[in-house]
Amino acid sequence: MTVLPATKDEWRSRLLADRRAVPPEVRATEAAALAGFARELVDAGQTVCGYVPVGTEPGSVQMLDSLRDAGVQVLLPVVVGYAPLDWAVYEGSLRPGPHRLLEPTGPRLGPQVIGTAAVVLVPALAVDSTGIRLGRGAGHYDRSLVHAAPDAVVAGVVRDQEFLPHLPFEAHDIRMTAVLTPGRGKIDVSSP
Template sequence: MAQLGSDLDATRAWSKARWRSELRAARRGVPASVRFAEAMALSNQLTSGRIVRPGQTLCGYVPVGSEPGSAQMLDDVADFGVRVLLPVVAGRGPLDWAWYAGPDSLRPGPYGLLEPIGERLSTTALRIADLVLVPALGVDRTGVRLGQGAGHYDQSLPLTAPGTPLVAVIRDQELVPELPAEPHDVRVTAVITPHRGLIRFD
């Protein structure tokens, strides 16, 4: 396998399916100790005051499997004074949202996700977010995001208020030169990685 993102000629012709396969395999190979250290680093980034501030509202999600971050990250952000909204999968359409109220407020949902059990606020709750964290397998340097393929976020992100930062959470190695894009893909405005922190796209 080509080093992810290092050989543009080798990866330029990869399909989305090929990218997903390669990125998922790379994530599965990350040792648990590295994932833990990276989750701690991401939590420190989010509670530094440079990305989101006390009193603001963050739309987040509970990382599952090999996704960067951890559920503890949400508690750290909430303890920092940030209100946290979490997604609820509602059929095949845009995501619904509910407030995060601690680990005991979560229940299993579709795709192995953990979802809040509180009152659903509707798909338009995204409009109150000051910043939206977006899961991703990879992102390229123009903001093209590769998700898991269900399409929920591509349907949801257009519902945010204009100018809301859309920040994908990825490992440092998952910021690559170029990913395949389609017209319906919603580009993110920045990424956050464990070691490089917030990287904005012009």
């Protein structure tokens, strides 16, 4: 019998180790599938908040380029201390930012601009069937998602194996409305 992690930190350790074991060619295939599914979520003229994957996170810059090429405005996060994320338009180029993260070169638009997005793609280590998202623990997205439009699709992007039945939850955690996986595409989740 496999013993499941109990705490968020235990889950993080396990999920990060599992991700490191995924071969690069599998990650590339999954990234291509996610790009196709992400493109299906929005129409030309709409806005999507995306992210630049770090390390073994699912997704790719090619997904962002595909959205831009389809006439979608892509906003990317800019980390500013422990405040909510700032956002800037992705114009096809990135520069190094703090914390070894890549950020867009476009002008910063402020934390509230997330409210203009029809879709918010959120990096996650895992998401459960009720929309609980496990991130890396800094809280940037939880502080930022309070500004998202009430009708926006807020999708945690994970590998298929990272869509789980149950994760630990804290009162400040903001729930996802959907999950995006490379094998199944968009899966709607329901809060309890």
